[in-house]
Amino acid sequence: MKTVKDIEIKDKTILVRVDYNLPMDENLNIADDNRVRATLPLIKDLMHKGGKIILASHMGRPKGKKVASLSLAPAAKRLSELLGRPVGFVDDCIGAGVEERVTSLVPGEILLLENLRFYNEETANDREFARKLASLCDVFVNNAFSVSHREQASVVAITEFAPQSCAGFLLEKEVKCFRDSVENPSRPLVAIVGGAKVSSKLNALKNMLKYVDRLIIGGAMANTFLKGQGIDTGASMIEADLVETAAAIVEEAKEQGVDLLLPVDLVVADRFDANAETREVSVDAIPGTWMGLDIGPETGALFARALEDAGTIVWNGPMGVFEMERFCGGTKAVADAVAGSSAFSVVGGGDTGLAVKVCRVADKMSYISTGGGAFLHLMEGRELPGVAVLTGR
Numbered sequence: 001m002k003t004v005k006d007i008e009i010k011d012k013t014i015l016v017r018v019d020y021n022l023p024m025d026e027n028l029n030i031a032d033d034n035r036v037r038a039t040l041p042l043i044k045d046l047m048h049k050g051g052k053i054i055l056a057s058h059m060g061r062p063k064g065k066k067v068a069s070l071s072l073a074p075a076a077k078r079l080s081e082l083l084g085r086p087v088g089f090v091d092d093c094i095g096a097g098v099e100e101r102v103t104s105l106v107p108g109e110i111l112l113l114e115n116l117r118f119y120n121e122e123t124a125n126d127r128e129f130a131r132k133l134a135s136l137c138d139v140f141v142n143n144a145f146s147v148s149h150r151e152q153a154s155v156v157a158i159t160e161f162a163p164q165s166c167a168g169f170l171l172e173k174e175v176k177c178f179r180d181s182v183e184n185p186s187r188p189l190v191a192i193v194g195g196a197k198v199s200s201k202l203n204a205l206k207n208m209l210k211y212v213d214r215l216i217i218g219g220a221m222a223n224t225f226l227k228g229q230g231i232d233t234g235a236s237m238i239e240a241d242l243v244e245t246a247a248a249i250v251e252e253a254k255e256q257g258v259d260l261l262l263p264v265d266l267v268v269a270d271r272f273d274a275n276a277e278t279r280e281v282s283v284d285a286i287p288g289t290w291m292g293l294d295i296g297p298e299t300g301a302l303f304a305r306a307l308e309d310a311g312t313i314v315w316n317g318p319m320g321v322f323e324m325e326r327f328c329g330g331t332k333a334v335a336d337a338v339a340g341s342s343a344f345s346v347v348g349g350g351d352t353g354l355a356v357k358v359c360r361v362a363d364k365m366s367y368i369s370t371g372g373g374a375f376l377h378l379m380e381g382r383e384l385p386g387v388a389v390l391t392g393r
Contacts, residue, residue: 003172004169007139009049012138021058022075035370039079052102054110054112054113056116057112058147058154064118070117070118093114116154130156137163141165145374148386175387186312189214189310197221199242201221201376214261215258220320229262232286263283265281265295267293267329272291312344313346316375317352318351319334345365346367348372356368
């Protein structure tokens with residue numbers, strides 16, 4: 001995969017696909033600017049090398065319509081503040097007005113285009129839309145790992161028309177980090193998989209069994225696995241159609257010599273509410289009308305012990321409803337154990353990235369991925385379309 005390090009930048013117009021799909025508060029202020037900060041190394045490098053920089057991104061799901069609340073103007077303002085220099089903004093991403101602004105760029109200048117998804121052609125991977133985007137530049141750089149699992153015009157089709165296409169620093173780092181941690185890890189390799197649904201991570205679980213030495217399952221998805229072991233899970237969330245599949249995964253793990261760990265106790269509640277009545281119970285003692293909303297302290301300790309000798313840890317999905325403080329204990333126990341480990345630790349998924357920040361251990365993780373869906377895509381053993389089109393270029 002050719003990277004931007006292999007390209008001559010001076011005086012060239014560089015179109016960089018970034019991910020500025022930012023969380024906004026009710027006043028349309030940026031609530032978390034981490035995705036903007038993650039692009040700074042590449043932008044500064046391109047500025048230093050004399051490139052004329054165009055940035056392109058999506059924001060939300062406007063479904064082909066111009067939606068004022070999904071404009072990227074706030075991202076341009078924040079980027080300008082972080083760089084300490086003006087960042088231009090244009091209220092479209094194709095057309096004569098955009099072309100005029102691009103033509104006027106001088107080396108070191110930056111222009112952010114308006115939301116790509118204001119056009120349905122973006123999500124349709126439309127070739128003509130991609131051609132118009134590519135006509136703006138001499139070099140296309142994909143620096144958006146988090147959308148590289150999507151076949152979209154600014155990620156895939158654009159590479160057919162751009163004179164040169166390559167990977168940016170962030171995309172290169174993300175892919176290398178995942179491959180090093182899963183395909184060539186320091187062992188034991190331990191995967192921690194949590195979150196709400198087995199269905200969303202079924203393929204990832206099956207694929208990871210080929211690589212891991214130990215698999216830890218928590219979160220609401222663990223309820224379906226417990227049910228598959230004949231345990232009465234009360235009113236806990238389960239996926240009834242996947243109970244047998246979950247049981248089969250447990251058996252497959254045994255056959256492959258993978259140590260699979262499930263919760264032994266839970267924090268249960270009488271309702272899904274921050275103020276609900278709670279208890280800590282063994283998994284075989286869940287009251288019939290109560291639901292599990294977090295792993296219990298014994299499980300947290302069990303999972304922590306399973307991480308003590310790890311050489312590599314890959315974590316995707318929280319252990320409970322960590323957004324509610326009363327059900328954050330399990331996620332915090334695991335987060336602390338990962339943080340205290342000497343293993344190379346990779347955290348993937350938006351919820352998991354947020355969880356380690358809530359638990360105040362983000363700075364102790366070896367790497368926090370910027371892409372949830374793309375990270376899961378790799379865990380499933382699938383190729384990223386946005387990476388595949390850059391391979392061999």
